[in-house]
Amino acid sequence: MMPAKSVNASAFREAMGRFVTGVTVVTAMTAEAGPVGITVNSFNSVSLDPPLVLFSIDRLSQQFGPLIRARRYAVNVLGREQEVLSRIFSLPQADRWNGVGYSETSAGSPYFPEALACFDCEAFAQHDGGDHVIFIGRVVDVIVGDPAEPLVYYRGRYNRLESA
Numbered sequence: 001m002m003p004a005k006s007v008n009a010s011a012f013r014e015a016m017g018r019f020v021t022g023v024t025v026v027t028a029m030t031a032e033a034g035p036v037g038i039t040v041n042s043f044n045s046v047s048l049d050p051p052l053v054l055f056s057i058d059r060l061s062q063q064f065g066p067l068i069r070a071r072r073y074a075v076n077v078l079g080r081e082q083e084v085l086s087r088i089f090s091l092p093q094a095d096r097w098n099g100v101g102y103s104e105t106s107a108g109s110p111y112f113p114e115a116l117a118c119f120d121c122e123a124f125a126q127h128d129g130g131d132h133v134i135f136i137g138r139v140v141d142v143i144v145g146d147p148a149e150p151l152v153y154y155r156g157r158y159n160r161l162e163s164a
């Protein structure tokens with residue numbers, strides 16, 4: 001059998017960058033580290049019955065350990081006005097939560113009331129995803145905010161939706 005052709009990492013990134021996404025912050029309240037949060041655009045829906053969502057987390061992330069052990073977490077969908085939250089939760093800094101206001105979902109996860117939507121989840125499954133782990137969350141509640149302009153990510157940059 002012919003060995004599989006290996007894809008160049010920068011070409012892979014460049015190609016993935018052509019796939020436009022929204023931006024979320026995955027949050028959890030953990031016993032070991034208090035509130036944790038990480039900016040995530042690998043979010044998607046999986047199943048309607050039961051209602052399942054997925055995202056993948058880098059095994060090397062500081063947030064990986066607390067998140068893999070969390071039984072509950074929330075996925076906050078950011079609006080255009082929350083670009084600062086995306087930056088806070090994607091850049092390495094000692095205390096990401098310093099000065100960041102949040103409420104708690106009914107399951108006890110931190111959520112941003114100004115987010116466009118929030119998916120309150122219970123951990124359902126975790127699957128190997130190479131250098132990432134794929135988290136599958138069972139949605140136990142949804143909070144839908146005002147339909148403001150979404151935060152859009154394209155080619156490694158924050159963007160606007162022309163028609164919004």
Ligand SMILES: Cc1cc2nc3c(=O)[nH]c(=O)nc-3n(C[C@H](O)[C@H](O)[C@H](O)COP(=O)(O)O)c2cc1C
Nearest residue numbers: 038039040041042056057058061062063089090153
């Ligand atoms: C728009 C955007 C989307 C991101 N999506 C993901 C993702 O889906 N999974 C992931 O593990 N990291 C993702 N990251 C990177 C993490 O946010 C970042 O590596 C992490 O927060 C770094 O800090 P940490 O090691 O303290 O967690 C994304 C970053 C940005 C700016």
